[in-house]
Amino acid sequence: MLQTKGSEMKLASYSMQMTRENEQSHFIIRMFIPEHLDSIVVSFSYQPEKEENQAVIDSIIKEQGDLYNLNQQEKESISSLRNLITLSVTDPVGYRGSCHRFETTQTVRLAAGGSTPGMLNRSIKSGMWDFAFNMHAVVTETCQLDIQIKGFHEKATNRRWFQSPFEKLEKKKHYQLGPIESNASHTYLKGEIHTHTNHSDGGQTVEELVGGAKAQNIDFLAITDHNTMSATEQIASLANTHQVKLIRGMELTTFYGHFLTLGYQDDQAENWVEMGPSTLEETLVKMKDQGVLVGIAHPYSPGTPFCTGCHWEYELKKLDFVDFIEVWNSDDPHLSPTNIEAFQLWTRLLNDGHQISATCGRDWHVQHTDKQVAYLFAYLPQKPTEQEILRAIQNGHTYISCGPELEFTANNRYIPGMTLLLDEKESSIRIGVAIKQMDEKHKVVIESNNGTVLESKDHELSHLIEESEDLKWLRVSIFDDAHVRVAFTNPIYIEDSNQREL
Template identity: 40%
Template sequence: MTQLHEWKTTNLFETTMSLNKSADQSHVMFRFFVPNGMDNIEIEFSFDPVMEEHYENVKEMIEEHVKYYDPNLLNNENAIKKMMPLRNLLTISVDDPIGFRGSCHRWEPISKIVVQDEDSTPGMLNRETKSGMWNIIVNCHSIVTDECKVHVKIDGKHKESLTKRWYHQPLHAPQFPLKTHEAISDSAREEYVWTKSEIHTHTNHSDASQTINQLLEKAKQLDIQCVAVTDHNTMSAVEHVQRLEEQYGIRIIRGIEWTTFYGHLLTLGYDHVTAINWSKVGPISLEESIQEIKKEGAIAGIAHPFRPGSPFCTGCHWEYAMDNISQIDFIEVWNGENPHKDKYNMEAFQLWTDLLNKGHQLAATCGRDWHNQDTDKEIAFLYTNVPSTYSNKDFLHAIVQGHSFITLGPTIDFRLNDCYIPGDKVSIYDGEVLSFNVSIGNSIEDYTVIIDSNIGIIGKETLNHYEKVLDNSEDIIWVRACVYSFNKTLIAFTNPIYIMHK
């Protein structure tokens, strides 16, 4: 094995903390990330002081506790002296991504622990130094001094140059297995309605200034019919959903914006108030957590994937390593206020288009990321197509299927062959004639309507009602309607209608 002094060192974690007697018989855990390529982990651990030096303090503590074990010793001065001195005892335990790695239970106040595939420090299991989230636990068996200073330093040893910070661009030109969804029947389409919704909101239960009541009152004023409350890493604002729904006449979807170090995951539709621990998620371990989320009845989508991340906005940039996107239900392509003017949203829109062109059937959404009550900026809304009497599951299904459009104002009725709407999958024969129909509502000005597809623009008109017949559909796999303002700014768009060739 190569000698350690020839290896490169990366500091993975370091802290100094002060504990007092209240931490006695407790565990202090720190989570840190170990990147690929680490050959071993070195832990330097120390605490000070080692023992209580003052005789009267020691005597008082002994007398306080010995009565629980042997009251007869209270009057036995020699026995009490034999119990002296009283020492602090703090030890280290380690978990790696596989599980419990070991514990070094020793009295020494200064120790160095090596964790590696062979010849680890006694107390640590020998196995691969696996990349992922690790835990180091300071086990406070006994703290007898008024103050105990603890220092922990964790270094990774490696042969190749590495960086601790996880920078990853997994969504650029990905080669994922295709993500598709099941076709649904449109036989009951006439009984469906378009519902105005907002699915990315926050309250003072996380980092917003507004209360849940203020949020819902404002939503009611804006004629929003369905609101998903997605506070950062908590669901405490929506513990009493039924009462709030009755009070405001708005459907409320329980949600959480999983605000992790490596990306924000917008999760919607939990069956009940739940608490899934986001902090255990590392940059290469997202899939297991999404499975937990879905067991709770929720769906999961990527929020604002291209916003700058730490230290500017913790985890706002999507950096998870992903082998496929089959567990991702949607991508938020428009985030925030004035979303049509945001360069990061333009990148997200282009990413979504690239995924569609590769054959993925992934729905797009928008979210105000609503933190404050008043704004003078433009706001986009998500309209979903749901049954006239719909359940939460119907609403979530519409999002996942892409039965929706996103708009700053004008509504879009986009149909293929007079019956298929965004999110539908249509099976056709090669060469079959396709008839598209686009109607724009809430119109106060002229718009340019574009019918877009994987082969480019197939129709363009400056009309509020536009019909297009396409004779050659051989290479088309998806189509969507986009609406542009007079200054050529995108202000509304639908999810695609998917074309399946027989």
């Protein structure tokens, strides 16, 4: 949190001790600079200026003089040895310059005009900045470096960054017009796509994770450690041993939100340190170019300092590069208020015309739990390829459940994630629902953008919708006797051929 006083905004403050081992290195402060700043002022000082002990000076001159083949006269001409620390700056546009001066106390101004010589005159662009303190020489045993970075503007603020995303988003749609064909080889397979091992903050090894998945009859599993893919180096051997389809993934864990990324072809992780809250799209484009699936994780979990960056605060203007939203996270996901909020967000996006899939993730850190676990079930061949799994997640051919097994179709040919196009040949909608392992207290609710379509306690039901004006989507949810949702499907999208956008 920033401290402000009038138009002065304290951005950063550091105090550290350098040693001779820090010589010829760079101390880089990489940080996000907010919008609307007129100027930035960097003040820094270091002490002592030079080495005062003559014996130490003589020793260094002899050692280094011998290295450079200095003669005795040249050695004697060196009267003192001094420290030298300078400042270089890079902003989102590029390299701004450097102030290479010998003063031990400096104040450097950055602005559209009147910048300190050495720095280009350029407006203060919001984004990730690098302030590099260059250790040209540290000749004293220790050297104290103190840094203060401030921003100036007429408007005061008290936060570095806080964004309320998902407002006024451009429409995201995917069209899957081809209905399913009768195919005995396809069924709903059980999956888990949010997991952690001891390669990040998990309490289980990779072997224990995959073995635990096999014990729970999980068919496909993504390994998604925080900001690293070192755990996925073992994928091939573990997949053969445990007969679980494994997917390379990573939870990109940043200051401004987490997102699940699935389907890497190698173990090279994206460098999250380079990401700023207003430059997310640049990173997403790079990942999509590699064919990686991208999903927003637990968007309403409490953020820093409660959970580092868990709350989604990225500037997001469109969902073109986002494939899914994790609306159920962790164990007992159906009871979590933050998951309920995420589910409501997803419903609102659907109502606004966005066609985006919902997923669940156990956020699996330890083997055992006494809480209820939800799984992601995807409509797939018995032995799916990785691409078939990713496509099913992306298109929403899935349902999420804490227990009941679901089948949901429209006109016997459309499953969740598909788009039913109404025309003269197909003008009504016949909904079919079949449920296994359903408790007698459970209730089935067919939902739509227009509200509840039908409530029933039947395990199997068929319902005809003849009036479909303004209908955008249909999904099925199962509620327990406390009216808590325990399972739900992704929607079947509905479009009228006369109103479809070209």
